[in-house]
Amino acid sequence: MCRLVLLCLYLMCVGVTSYAEEREVVFRIDGEATSVEEFAHYYARIHAVNGISTEHFLPHFLYYKLKVADAKKQGWDTLPDFRLQCSVLQNEMGRERESRVLKSVPMKWVKFRQISILLPQHVSAIQERQARQRMDSVYAALKEGADFEALARNYSSEASASSPYADGEWIPEVCLVKEFSEQLDALKKNDFSAPFFSPLGIHVVSLLDCKQEDYPASKAEVANIPKEESEPDNIEWKQITEGLLAAYWDKRHVVAPSGNVGNKELEDYFEAHKKEYAWELPHFKGGVVYCLNKKAASKLKKKLKKLPLNEWKEKIDAFSKEDASLKAEVEVGLFQIGSNPYVDKLAFKCGHFTPRTDLPYTFVLGKRLKKGPEDFTDVRAEVQRDYRLSMEKSRLEELQQRFRIEINQDILKTVNCSGKK
Structure with missing residues (x-):
């Protein structure tokens, strides 16, 4: 009787442990788990730029992880040149972290206002042109002397939805997406930019002020930093090594950037999908x-x-x-x-x-x-985007046939917009 009770207790503990572990897994590829923490780490970075939902992010992330799995399956992670690259990067990461802790860091801060229009990630050509027309009207009004503050108030609800940057507050320039920082770098105080696109949408920005400050770490802060903080974070290091493997995979499968796709491929794709561009x-x-x-x-x-x-x-x-x-x-x-x-x-x-x-x-x-358009050059950007996505989809389908994939949809729904459960 005692043994039976102990056996039941053991099975219950195993079941609870197994359930707890499963609650931390987003998906498995041939049994290898991708944790909620890792998924959230990648997702938070992507979401901060373009507001993509977890459902739309999942196929892209799964494609990335499948490329890594395929590269490992072919033993590319054991190649001497790959191991050498990893060793060099690991040393560089360690030195960079130490320098960030021990040295003063010069940092540029900016304060600006914006007029922004939200655009979804997969924006249609019509939506993009309409947004451009609206922003061109705003820009024309500004050039005629319209008050930036007054126009910005008309778009304040759209800006808060489309941009993570608060108007009129000091922001480190390193925290801005490249398109914002490039525009602000080119402006003098109180000047405004021409309309420009970013992964967030379309914008006009006005530079209110900027400053440069150094932020040294105090001796007490340096003394209290645990040794492991000077070592690469596990997820961050995994991101680098897997990124290298994915790059190896892309190179061997001739995955060209959309801008490098030949005109013949784009023309053929356009002719085959011409009705979609009506x-x-x-x-x-x-x-x-x-x-x-x-x-x-x-x-x-x-x-x-x-x-x-x-x-x-x-x-x-x-x-x-x-x-x-x-x-x-x-x-x-x-x-x-x-x-x-x-x-x-x-x-x-x-x-x-x-x-x-x-x-x-x-x-x-x-x-x-x-x-509709006469030929693909009339809608080149849209055709390039759709061609690249179709290539990704077909390669994803090929990879899915070679691996066993288990997706935990219930857990996926618990990853919110901040990238946390």
Whole structure:
């Protein structure tokens, strides 16, 4: 009887321990577990940049971990050059951590205001253009002397949703995404930027102030730092070694960045998925030319008709320098109806516009596209993005066939926006 009770107690303990361990696992690949802590570590970094949900982040992270698993399966983690790279990186990490603890760190802080429009990660071309049009209107108003503070208040709810940066507060520049820091570095105090895109959305920023300060560690702080803090963190070190393996895998599978995909591949993909790029509203492909008078417009039309669209701006600048009577400016590209008053009136015969005072005569040159883009170059960015995602999806499916994958969906739902359970 006593043995039976002990056996029951033992089985209960094993079951409880097993359950507790399972509560810490997000998924397993061939039995190897990825913990909630590790998933949260990666997710928190991604979420801080673009607000991606755990459900959308999971396929990307799973693809990454499958590449690592496949690299290990092929023994690439045992290669001499891989081990050497790991050893060098480990030493560098140790030295970097020690220097951060023992030395003063010069740090630039900035204080700024922003006008931001939230854009989801997989934004459609129409949403992106609409956001750009809205921000172009804001920028035009600012250049005409509109008050930045007043305009910012109109977008304050969108900014709080789309940006983790609080307006008017001191922020270390190292905590900003690259696109923000680059814009702020180029500004003088109280100046504002042109509209720019970031992983968060589209923005205009105004620099309020900046300062440079050193932050030395006190002797007491240095003395109280545990030895293990000068050593690489387990998850951080795992991220580096697995990142190297994933890079090895990419190199051996010729995974090219989207910008390096050949035109032939993009063209073939576009032709196979042409219906997906159909437009809800008609577009105009060509240019809007602002010049001095009708006579100049007639001469410019003859010159531009013989040239490809991507050369118009350069040639217009050259014509303006050679002959003052041909002074002109041009906007080229795709214009959706409703996005440009000159195109609306001159190409689509609707609405009205106010002529510019410096270049009062305006004409358009190009063609109306009612159903969709002519070729992939009209929507190159969208096609590049979709082509890359389709390649990732097919490779992910291939890898999924070679490994046993168990995903703990219940645990996944407990990882919130801060990256913690």
